[in-house]
Amino acid sequence: MTFANTQFKFSPYMLAIPLYGVLSLWIVYWIEIKYHLNFNNFGIYPRQIKGLRGIIFGPFIHGDIKHLYHNSIPLFVLSLCVLYFYKDIAFKILIWGTLSTGLLTWIIARPSYHIGASGVIYMLFSFVFFSGVIRQYFRLIAVSLLVIFLYGSMVWYLLPVKDDISWEGHTAGFVVGIILAVIYRKHGPQKFKYDWEKHDYEKDEFDLLFDEDGQIKSSYDDNEH
Numbered sequence: 001m002t003f004a005n006t007q008f009k010f011s012p013y014m015l016a017i018p019l020y021g022v023l024s025l026w027i028v029y030w031i032e033i034k035y036h037l038n039f040n041n042f043g044i045y046p047r048q049i050k051g052l053r054g055i056i057f058g059p060f061i062h063g064d065i066k067h068l069y070h071n072s073i074p075l076f077v078l079s080l081c082v083l084y085f086y087k088d089i090a091f092k093i094l095i096w097g098t099l100s101t102g103l104l105t106w107i108i109a110r111p112s113y114h115i116g117a118s119g120v121i122y123m124l125f126s127f128v129f130f131s132g133v134i135r136q137y138f139r140l141i142a143v144s145l146l147v148i149f150l151y152g153s154m155v156w157y158l159l160p161v162k163d164d165i166s167w168e169g170h171t172a173g174f175v176v177g178i179i180l181a182v183i184y185r186k187h188g189p190q191k192f193k194y195d196w197e198k199h200d201y202e203k204d205e206f207d208l209l210f211d212e213d214g215q216i217k218s219s220y221d222d223n224e225h
Helices: 012-034 049-060 065-085 090-108 118-135 138-150 152-158 167-183
Strands: none
Touching: 012 049, 012 065, 049 090, 065 090, 065 118, 065 138, 090 118, 090 167, 118 138, 118 167, 152 167
């Protein structure tokens, strides 16, 4: 299988943005520990006006070091994938995907503070995976399956398996990722079309050797006789 526009070029910002993003999560957590603060009330609180601020601040806040650690690596890997394969729309995916995930969580979630970057991770995972399926771009699917292999338990957390885990945020991110994959299906790497797959009126030199009845054209002009 071949694809058009697959000449991907790596640039330093593709690595820097995910790195700084993950680093910012650790800095926020360090500030909480250093100064004995608790930013949980800046998370998403569903269906209350004050809870809307969590759409912006919630992804940066984590309950403990384990929560932060488990979010850091997949967030870095999936952000890097989006920036590498979809560099023209990467910021749209990251920004609109994060905001939409937060808003949907605010609408559907239980009355509680919802914090952490998990919703963003599920959004990125869903976008990368379903974009690969829609385009039949198996390199992207392979990356997503690798994340599943490393973090296979994440799939289960789309369901309410634990009371202290925001499965609503995970589900919101997963749904938003699918929607973005459909909306931006014509952006990024596309399946290559061979000559025989193009429009019928586009004929090559071989086609020009035959007339409309399928007979081989004469190499001379009939008017000469």
